[in-house]
Amino acid sequence: MLRKLGLALTLFAFWLLLSGIYEPLLLSLGVVSSLFVAGIAHRMDVVDHEGFPIHIGPKGITYWPWLIWEIIKANIDVALIIIKPDLEISPIMFRAEASQKTEVGQVIYANSITLTPGTVTVGVNEGTVDVHALTIGAADEVISGRMDRRACQMEGDS
Amino acid sequence: MFIDILSWILIVIGGTFSIISAVGILRLPDVYTRMHAAGIGDTLALGALCGGMILQAGWTIVTIKLLLILLFMFFASPTTTHALAKAAIAGGLKPLIDEDRREDGLAKSEGENP
Numbered sequence: 001m002l003r004k005l006g007l008a009l010t011l012f013a014f015w016l017l018l019s020g021i022y023e024p025l026l027l028s029l030g031v032v033s034s035l036f037v038a039g040i041a042h043r044m045d046v047v048d049h050e051g052f053p054i055h056i057g058p059k060g061i062t063y064w065p066w067l068i069w070e071i072i073k074a075n076i077d078v079a080l081i082i083i084k085p086d087l088e089i090s091p092i093m094f095r096a097e098a099s100q101k102t103e104v105g106q107v108i109y110a111n112s113i114t115l116t117p118g119t120v121t122v123g124v125n126e127g128t129v130d131v132h133a134l135t136i137g138a139a140d141e142v143i144s145g146r147m148d149r150r151a152c153q154m155e156g157d158s
Numbered sequence: 159m160f161i162d163i164l165s166w167i168l169i170v171i172g173g174t175f176s177i178i179s180a181v182g183i184l185r186l187p188d189v190y191t192r193m194h195a196a197g198i199g200d201t202l203a204l205g206a207l208c209g210g211m212i213l214q215a216g217w218t219i220v221t222i223k224l225l226l227i228l229l230f231m232f233f234a235s236p237t238t239t240h241a242l243a244k245a246a247i248a249g250g251l252k253p254l255i256d257e258d259r260r261e262d263g264l265a266k267s268e269g270e271n272p
Contacts (some may be wrong), residue, residue, distance in 0.1 A: 006185075017226070020219040068205075075202035078194055079175060082182035091191050095251050114236035117197035120190065122243045132243065132253055134194040 004047050008038035063154040070147070071116055076115040078134060090136045093122070096143055100127045105155030112147055165213035173208030179203060189246045190253040193239055200235040204228070 011034035019026060063124035070158045081088060108128050110121040118138035118143045133139035141147075177216055181196025208224050215221045 071201050075198055078198055079178045082195060085254055089191060093246045111236040114220055114239050115189050115201060118194055118242055120193050132190045133193055
């Protein structure tokens with residue numbers, strides 16, 4: 001129930017930010033539509049720990065800045081490879097550990113790998129991910145498991 | 159004035175990385191490696207451009223909308239990249255692996271020293 005209320009409130013806040021017009025008529029229309037959408041989501045039975053993972057929110061405060069910094073570093077690496085005339089790439093396909101317990105955690109980890117340029121997640125299996133990397137260096141970064149541990153922390157105990 | 163300069167710097171960085179990303183898509187050899195180049199455009203180029211535009215917009219509703227664009231792109235772009243990779247594999251396209259290139263290198267060095 002708390003989760004459904006949270007979804008309705010989030011939807012309303014989203015609506016409010018997008019509209020930018022604060023008149024009673026429009027506000028009440030926004031309330032009605034966000035409640036309506038929350039009701040439909042409830043009927044579709046998609047408001048659970050996967051569809052609306054609100055419990056992850058607070059842990060993201062440390063995870064997101066760290067991920068953004070990793071993305072910036074990887075971006076510069078890949079950009080340098082592209083600019084250099086001799087194109088020093090060593091593409092490699094490998095399987096890496098994914099020690100997250102829940103599916104949401106695995107998705108977070110796989111998406112983090114894909115967001116970092118130089119590595120792309122091609123497939124997710126039970127406990128492992130298939131990764132394609134542009135260079136051996138980028139592959140080592142994934143194999144070292146730093147991101148895996150961070151994603152586990154982010155996932156928490158739920 | 160200071161904010162203007164900062165926003166210019168960010169927009170120039172974003173534009174430069176967009177161009178690098180496009181060059182990478184042309185230069186790299188196969189689908190999988192090209193996806194990495196496209197990833198630059200999805201992340202740093204987009205982030206820097208949006209950051210620059212946010213500084214131009216100031217504390218208005220436009221800033222919030224730009225932040226929302228960034229947020230949604232951060233969730234959507236890995237999904238599309240993953241779908242593309244999956245489609246390439248399902249289509250039977252084998253990724254170019256380093257060993258192919260290494261054989262190339264060996265063949266070349268042998269050719270140079272007969």
